[in-house]
Amino acid sequence: MKVGRLCFGRASRWSHAAFAWVATVAVGLVPATSVRADPGYYVLAPYDNDGLRVVDLRYWTVKHHGEPEVIWPEVGLGYGINSRWMTELLYSTIGPANWDIVPSSLAWQNEWLLTQGEWPIDLALHASLIREAGVDGRIWSIEYGPLLQTDWGRTQLNANVLFERRFEPDDTQPIQMKYQWQIRHRWHPLMNFGLQGFGELGPWSHWDEAGRQSHRAGPALFGHVDLGDGDASAQTLAYQAAYLLGSVYRRRGSMFTVRVQWQF
Structure with a gap:
């Protein structure tokens, strides 16, 4: 199986070193605000995205029975460094359903393709550096x-x-x-049809008991619209949405996610 690229983009004029420098500096600039760490749920699907630039708009919710809905509006900027490396800077906010939102986190997300069709199953590596908002100084985590x-x-x-590993002053997790x-x-x-599922098992070396784990799944829709004529300068608008039922934060609840990408 060959990993296929979602769409083709023009060669970018961005400097690779400049993009990395901006991402590193920006991660350190998120204000410290008391919010709960967000779980951030979009399935990571690796592609050859050499030269692709992406404006990434995301919105997802968590709803527990008898409690107000919590929303996470997010925006990201991504760039395909080469055919194997895709990087994205993602800014997240959190708040109630009335859009009284505050900063939640800033993440520098990267995916590296290790295979490109040589094997029946393709393999990639994901890594994110996350600056979470918090009142007790900087809270960092890596995924x-x-x-x-x-x-x-x-x-x-x-x-x-x-x-995932969190780094806090008194963190022993x-x-x-x-x-x-x-x-998919x-x-x-x-219009593509599919299913998605997510879960948290607990410590990697000793999973939580079944009642303390979180698992949810549900239907998903995907699709894209070509905005150009198929040449090297073509642009694409891609979308996906999912509705998930099960447990969130170890409690019964539901999640709704939607993501729209402008790719050029």
Whole structure:
């Protein structure tokens, strides 16, 4: 299976070194505000995105029974450094459903393709450096892990295992283990159908009891619209949305996610 690129973009004039410098500086500038760390749920699907530039708009919610809904509006800027490395700077906010939002986190996210069709299952590596908002000084965390992707006819399958480590002044928590999976059937460019699932298992070396773990899954829709004529300067508008049921933060609840990308 060959990992396919979502769309083709013009060669960027951005400097690779400048992009890395801006991302590093910006991660340190998030104001310290008391909010709960957000789980950030979008399935990581690696592609060859050499030269691709992305404006990434995200919105997702968490709703527990009998409690107000919490929302996470997010915006990101991404760039395909080369055919194997995609990087993105993502700014997240949090608040109630009336949009009384405050800063939540700033993340520098990276994916590296380790294979590109040599094996039946393609392998990539994900790593994020996250600056979380908090009242007790800077709270940092790192997230990393392998990403697996393959095709079965017109159906794409993804399975990701992620590890998260938080760094706080009095933090003694071990590395946490999470997972993602996705099934996506390419029915039509404007409309793909699928399923998504996410979960948190607890410490990687000793999972939590089943009642303390979180698992949720549900239907998802995907698609894209070509805004150009297919040449090197073409632009694409891609979208995805999902509604998930199960447990969130170890409690019964639901999540809704939507993501729109302008790719050029």
